[in-house]
Amino acid sequence: MSKTFDILKKTVIVQNQTGLHARPAAAFVQTAAKFDSEIILKKDKQEVNGKSIMGILTLAVAYGQQVTICARGIDAKAAIIELEKVLIEQEKPAAIKEKK
Amino acid sequence: MKIMDFLHHRAVTTDIKAKTKKEIIAELLDLLVNAGVIRNKDVLYKVLLEREALGSTGIGQGVAIPHAKSDGVKKLVAAFGISKEGVDFASLDGEPVYIFFLIAAPDDCAGPHLKALARISRILKDKCVRDLLRDAVDAKAILKIIKQEDLRN
Numbered sequence: 001m002s003k004t005f006d007i008l009k010k011t012v013i014v015q016n017q018t019g020l021h022a023r024p025a026a027a028f029v030q031t032a033a034k035f036d037s038e039i040i041l042k043k044d045k046q047e048v049n050g051k052s053i054m055g056i057l058t059l060a061v062a063y064g065q066q067v068t069i070c071a072r073g074i075d076a077k078a079a080i081i082e083l084e085k086v087l088i089e090q091e092k093p094a095a096i097k098e099k100k
Numbered sequence: 101m102k103i104m105d106f107l108h109h110r111a112v113t114t115d116i117k118a119k120t121k122k123e124i125i126a127e128l129l130d131l132l133v134n135a136g137v138i139r140n141k142d143v144l145y146k147v148l149l150e151r152e153a154l155g156s157t158g159i160g161q162g163v164a165i166p167h168a169k170s171d172g173v174k175k176l177v178a179a180f181g182i183s184k185e186g187v188d189f190a191s192l193d194g195e196p197v198y199i200f201f202l203i204a205a206p207d208d209c210a211g212p213h214l215k216a217l218a219r220i221s222r223i224l225k226d227k228c229v230r231d232l233l234r235d236a237v238d239a240k241a242i243l244k245i246i247k248q249e250d251l252r253n
Contacts, residue, residue: 023154054159054160058221
C-alpha cells in the first residue's frame with residue numbers, strides 16, 4: 001500500500017546577508033516541520049536533516065552560497081516552495097524592525 | 101576553527117544557579133567578566149536580551165546558544181554552563197535547557213560567528229556528547245570533553 005516518492009530538489013542561493021545563522025536556521029526548521037516529507041539540506045558534499053537546527057548550523061552557510069533543498073514525501077513540492085522562500089528572504093536589520 | 105579557540109577555559113561552569121533566562125545570561129556574562137575577556141557587561145547583556153526577544157536561542161534538545169554581536173568585545177569569545185536541573189528558556193521544542201553556550205562577537209564578525217555556531221552544533225548534535233557534558237562533575241571535566249571533541253572532527 002505504501003507509495004514511494006521521488007526526491008525533489010531545488011538549488012538556492014542564500015540571500016540572508018549574515019548567512020544561515022541561528023534565526024534563519026530556526027525559521028527553516030520550523031517551516032520544514034510543517035511538512036510530512038523528509039527534508040535534507042545540502043551544501044557541497046555535506047548533507048543534514050532539514051528538521052534539525054543544529055544540523056543546519058553545522059553547514060555554516062554564508063551569504064551568497066549555494067545550497068540544495070531535497071524533499072521526499074507526499075507534500076515535497078509544497079515544502080520546497082516554502083523552504084525556498086525562507087532561504088531567499090533578506091533579513092530585516094534588527095534596528096529597523098517595525099515598532100508600530 | 102576549534103571551540104577552544106574561543107571558549108575561555110575560566111568561563112566554564114557545571115553549576116548554573118540561575119533559574120530564568122535573564123539571570124542565566126547575566127551569570128554566563130559574569131564568567132566572562134571574571135575571566136577578564138569582556139569590557140562592558142551591561143552592553144552585552146542588553147544586546148543578548150534583544151536577541152532573545154527576536155526568538156529564543158534555545159535550539160532544542162536541551163541546548164541554548166545565546167549570542168550577540170557588540171563592540172563590547174574585541175574578538176569572538178564564549179562561555180559555557182550546565183544547569184543540572186534544567187531551565188525554561190522558551191526553547192523551540194518547549195523542553196528545558198541544560199547546556200548553555202554563550203557567544204559574544206564584535207560587530208563586524210559575521211563569518212567567524214557563523215563558524216563558531218557550526219562548530220558548537222557539530223559537537224552538541226551528538227546525544228552522547230550532550231549526556232557526557234550534562235553529567236560532568238566540574239569545569240575541568242567539561243574542558244576535557246570539549247578538547248577531545250575538538251580533535252575528533
